[in-house]
Amino acid sequence: MNVPASPADNKPNGRIRQRNEEVILAAAAKEFARHGYKGTSISAIAVRAKLPKANLHYYFTNKLGLYIALMENVLLDWNRTFDALSVDDDPAEALARYIHAKMEFSRKQPLASRIFAMEVISGGAYLSQYFGEDYRAWFRGRAAVFDAWIAAGKMDAIDPVHLIFLLWGSTQHYADYAGQIGRLLGTKRLSRTDFDAATTTLTHIILKGCGLKPPAQ
Structure with a gap:
């Protein structure tokens, strides 16, 4: 599912948002645990989460915000x-x-x-x-x-x-x-x-x- 990147009136409902955030955080945990903060990229997290990179930026501003x-x-x-x-x-x-x-x-x-x-x-x-x-x-x-x-x-x-x-x-x-x-x-x-x-x-x-x-x- 592609989540829109900015329109406030088209944000996912609470349940979808929570599920997507959980998926992203779980993927991020695996990448950070394996490669550390410096060795981890947003792209790698997106691949592991099986979500477009833009989706990650929709929920988390950047890698530091996710970390x-x-x-x-x-x-x-x-x-x-x-x-x-x-x-x-x-x-x-x-x-x-x-x-x-x-x-x-x-x-x-x-x-x-x-x-x-x-x-x-x-x-x-x-x-x-x-x-x-x-x-x-x-x-x-x-x-x-x-x-x-x-x-x-x-x-x-x-x-x-x-x-x-x-x-x-x-x-x-x-x-x-x-x-x-x-x-x-x-x-x-x-x-x-x-x-x-x-x-x-x-x-x-x-x-x-x-x-x-x-x-x-």
């Missing part, structure tokens, strides 16, 4: 489960829920996680605007919830900042280093069973380390 959209989606998906974190939550249930959500993201969207990791490792130039004061305030807000739980005696006195870093690193590891893990496990691709086992193990270790009892499955 940043991918980064935004990653951050939104990762942070969503922690956005509503409250001092009234049960720490064990909240942490178990977060670990499960992050592991599901690693299972379903490993390429997005790897692109994010590559961007951060290379200096994070395209993410600098997102790691500003607003993001730091969001981060401090999550840490404050852990501090409140500790003060209330709900969990052991651990450093909330490094706990969050541990949560991020351990769950994203299964996407970013899937190739290494697969070779060690003797499989080309991690299965749902592999992810379930990893989720259970991480939940047990992290919660026990916080003085918490893992919730019943």
